[in-house]
Amino acid sequence: MSLRIGDTAPNFDIETTKGKIDFHDWAKGKWVFFFSHPADYTPVCTTEMGRTSQLANEFAKRGVLPLGLSTDTVDEHLGWISDINDTQNTDLEFPIVADKGKRVAELYDMIHPGESETATVRSVFIIDPNHKIRLTMTYPMAIGRNFDEILRVIDALQFSDEHNVACPADWRPGDKVIIKPTVSNDDAAKLFPQGWDEVRPYLRFTEIK
Structure with a gap:
């Protein structure tokens, strides 16, 4: 399924590190930074998860909820979070989706066979309070995201909407x-x-x- 800017972000219910969520209910009235990573216990992903956690106050003051995803289990996520906190000097609190069955990854077209048949690429969806997809970015598995740019585009989208x-x-x-x-x-x-x-x-x- 190819999702485009202006589409309604598909809803899903799934287990996360913070319990089961219904995505639309969980995100109601908020902006969402929804992003996938290839796998737990991998180096680039560890730095990205750590950076997202370090920027928790920046996301919060913009009214943005971060939501991670990979095709690992809740238990794997929870074990890995300890490593993230230890190596990245943070305290990760945002939920990470446990998409072992790849249901959400396929719904959001996060698996690109040219990169991997089973692991997600580094997809980014910025979703507004009406559940509309406002921006998408896709990074290859070996390249970490630019979080300055992620915050910049959120600022730009919100400012553009307001004015x-x-x-x-x-x-x-x-x-x-x-x-x-x-x-x-x-x-x-x-x-x-x-x-x-x-x-x-x-x-x-x-x-x-």
Whole structure:
């Protein structure tokens, strides 16, 4: 199943390290950083799980729930968490899905046969409070994710939703944003009384404090 931006994230109920969850109920009203890793007790995955845990406060202040997944069991996850906490100097609290039967991995197209027939690649789904998929990223098994970028795109999505603007390349909070081409100058004058810099008729930068 190929999931696209704008699709409703499929629901599922499954066991995790924090007990059984119904995904839509668990995520209700929150943003979700849903990500898969190839396997427990592997080096790159250990650093990624540790980094997610270290950033717990950053995710929380954005209203984001992290949710990990691999095709290992709950017991395997729980044993591995001790290693993560020890080696990455953290205290991992977010749930990790135990998808031994690969049901959720297949539902979210996380298994890419060119990488592995059984283990998940490093998929990322940013899902909004309405259960809509807003961003996807896929990393190969040997390459760890860039967590600065994950937080940046969450910031950009949330800011864009709040202010009805577009975010330029490399945008970070505090940078200028772009007035969408679908907004006329008359409407823009009402929405953005602070004005804008018009580089081209279709390229209007404004600053939102």
